[in-house]
Amino acid sequence: MHVPDGFINAPVSAAAGVVAAGAVALSLRGARRELDEKTAPLAGLVAAFVFAVQMLNFPVAAGTSGHLLGGALAAILVGPWTGILCIAVVLLMQGILFADGGLTALGVNITVMGVVTVVVAYALFRGLVLVLPRTRRSVTVASFVAALASVPAAAAAFTLVYAVGGTTDVPIGKVLTAMLGVHALIGVGEAVITMLTVGAVVAVRPDLVYGARGLTTPLKLRVGGELVDAAPAAPAPASTPAASPRKLWTGGVVTALVLAGFVSFYASASPDGLEKVAADQGIDAKVEEHAAAGSPLADYGVKDVDDARLSGGLAGAIGVGVTLAVGTGAFWVVRGRRRQDAQAEAPVPADVPAEVA
Structure with missing residues (x-):
């Protein structure tokens, strides 16, 4: 659903830029509360993973494909504020x-x-998590429903933006009907990918999934023929280090590289939902050439590499690496600001002079 230049006029594009900048600014502040030493590098991984999976267009109808948007997946894994930043990094x-x-x-x-x-x-x-039983299955079910609804919502939002600032004269009713129809189908693919990914992470490291924090399933024991809750386990000593997310991070990076560098070659070549609707309805009549059309990586291929498979694979791997580096760096900076804020708000001991503290 990447909107190209020329679909929306300059004033509305500028207004949307202001809205986006404000959302990113708020997210930078909100992400400080969501990120810690374990989740900061995972947030960068989520951005890289979303980048990789967005290269995997899947067919949804005759001559039409779709791809992951990733907002639901990012929000559930690392939190809503950090999720907005993840998608912003990918789009940038x-x-x-x-x-x-x-x-x-x-x-x-x-x-x-x-x-x-x-x-x-x-x-x-x-x-959904509040009303469903507090189990891992509820988290995966809720992630499916949430992702399913997010794609038509985005399609409706684009239609609203187009109604205000579209550069072509197309009946809005036709645009809305076409956008919702195709993106409802794309939403099913989004929901499946999100559910499988969230379920896989919850199965191995539920403590790292933001949407599953506080999720506990008490151990049941059968006593006298009845199931009763077992006594809670004693807390780990303070000196015991928390389990490292290194294995999950490494596995995620390898998966993203394989998806972008190899599996993407087999993705559907059909236009995605927005491209198809734009061509059918005439929204693309005033589309403009991309300012970065001359980039060495334009259209997800490496310039001067003739082999299509190698060119696309290298471009995908480079994209994963750059997105991972930029995202991880940005989230570590945000994490550092949280630490500075905590230190600034820490009370000064009564026996330490203020000028020394």
Whole structure:
């Protein structure tokens, strides 16, 4: 659903840029409460993973494909504020390096694909988790429903933006019907990918899944023919180090590289939902050439590498690496600001002079 340059006029694109910038600024502050030493590098991994999976277009109808948006997945794994930042990093890398999604439309894309998907998905996810039994299965079920709803919501949001600032004269009713129809199907793929990914992480490290924090399933013992809750385990000594997320991080990086560097070659070549609707309805009549069309990685291929498989694989691997580096670096900076804020708010001991403290 990457909106190219030319679909939306300059004033509305600028307004969407202001909205996106405000959302990112708020997310930078909110992410300080979500990130810690374990989750900061995982947030970078989530961004890289979303980048990789977005290269895997899957067929949804005759001549139409879809791909992961990733807002629901990011929000559930690392938190809503951090999730918005993850998608913003992905969209920025795609626009600058791969000419995917217009640069003047970056604000529109962050608002539609990042803010809307995260807000809708996480609100629905939290509501479901509160009413469902507190089990791991409930988390995966809630993630499926939340992701399923987030894609049509993004499609409706794009239609609203187009209604206000579209550069072509197309009946909005037709655009909305077409967008919701195809993106409802894409939402099923989004839901399956999100559910499987969240379920896999919850199965091995539920403590690292933001949406599963506080999730406990008490151990049951059969006493006298009846099931009763076992006594809670004694807390681990303070000196015991927390389990490292290194294995999960390594496995995630390898998976992202395989998906982007190899599996992406077999992705559907059909236009995605927005491209198909734009071509059918005439929304793309005034589309503009991407400002980064001359990039060495434009269109997810390495310039001057003739072999299509090798070119696409190298581009995908580079994209994963760059997104991982930029995302991890940015989240470590945000994490550092949280530490500084905590130190600044720490009370000064009464026996230490203020000028020394």
